[in-house]
Structures are given as structure tokens and as C-alpha cells.
Amino acid sequence: MEKTNIMAEFIITGDHFETKLITEQIGIEPSGTYIKGEKIDDRDLYRKETCWFLETDYQESFDINQQLNHILILLEPHIEKLKTLRTKHNLNFLFSFSIRIMDNETPAITIEQKAIGIAYDLNAEFDLDLYIL
Template sequence: MNKTQVKIYFSLFGDDFPIDDVTEKLEVTPTDTYKKGDLIQNRSTFIRKETSWDLGTGYQFSLDVNDQLKQIIGMLQNKSSVINEIKEAYSLECKFFIVIKIENGNTPALYLDKDIIKFASSIDAEIDVDLYANPYNDFGE
């Protein structure tokens, strides 16, 4: 039986910047990076339009997105001033991506507690939610 999965990642992105410098300043190893001009995997003719430093959870079985958000924010919580310095130095933006794969109609709790909102606000981050609802049969109706 397939279960609902949630993936969260935080992204610092912009035109072009030294990824290794961001890693060094944050003292956190990213889970993914790419440079402007890189080929997009599985799309041989498409290239990246920006450079990105990402920190994510990967897909996890979950019915509460806060569980995954807290994993990522826990690694960045005390680094808001460093994130803001990096953003200013390289003219970057930042965003939290919440990606949900819904299976069998099992939707996770999707709310943001005040600590998450406060941290996102402190670094001027946007929050992007992507929902993928896979088809299922509801035999209850």
C-alpha cells in the first residue's frame, strides 16, 4: 500500500554565486546544488536558469508537514543573520518548498506553526506548496 509522503527543502538561489562559500558560511552541507547553465537531469536540452543551494529532507512518510519543516529549520534556526548576510552579498532569494504526494486520499496536516512563520519572516523567505494527488478508488461512497 502506498503512503502519503512529504519532502521539504530550503533553497538559496540567484543568478550566480559561489556554492562552496555558502556551505562554509552556513556550516551545513547541502543536499543538492546546481549552477546556472547546468543541464537539468532527465531533460537533456534544458539548462538551469539560476544557481541554487538546497537543504532538504527527501521524501518521508508523513501526515504532518511540520515534522519535516522542523528538521530543516532545526539546522538553520540560529543562522538567520548568516543567511541574511549571504542573501545580501550575492543578491539571493530564499524559499521553503513543501512537496506533498498524496496517496489513497490521505492528506497531511498543512499548517505552519508560529515558530516556522517567525523564522521564515526573519530571513524574508517565501513558502511554496506543491500537491500531487495520485488517483485512488474510494469504495466508501
């Protein structure tokens, strides 16, 4: 039987920026990127912004901080570079969680102070998506 699982992402978005620049500046390969104006799959929809993102896989978990900490460990040494990139390229930062709840087993959704401090430094937002399965 499948258990509740969580995926965490750090997402950088902006109108137009070179996604390779982010990778080069912070030395982290993204999980994915897309460019404003790109067609979305086979639909008649197009990307409204450029995006660089880093994500964990879905993992069985009852605490979003487990997945968030995987991302924070990678990002922490690069906070100052990210702040500079944000200002220079008018970027937006977001920590996003996708939570798939199985058998009404809800995880802890408390964000630790360390993560709040980093998000504050980066001027980042938090987003939580819950899927009850």
C-alpha cells in the same frame, strides 16, 4: 500500502553565487547544488539560476511541520549569517514542500508561528506542490 509522504526543502537561489560559500559560512552540507547555465540532464535545457538546497527525504507524515522542523533545527543557529549572505549576494530563499497524497489521506498544511517567524526574518517564501496518487 504506501501512505501519504512529505519532503521539505530549503532552497537558496540567485543569479551567480559560489555555492561552496554558503556551505562554508553556515557549516551545513547541502543535499545538492547546481550552477546557472549548466545543462539539465540529457535535455536541451539549461539552468536559469544558481541553487543550493537542503532537503529531507520523503517521509510518511500527515503534518508538514514534522519535515519543516528538521530543516529549521539545522538553519536556526545560522539565521544572521543567511540574512547577510542574502543581502550581499542578492539571494532568494524558499521553503518548499512536495506532498504525495495516497488514498485521499491529506496531511495538515498549517505552518507554525515559529516557522513563519524564521521565514519572515529570512524574507523567504513558501511553496507547496501536491501530487494526488
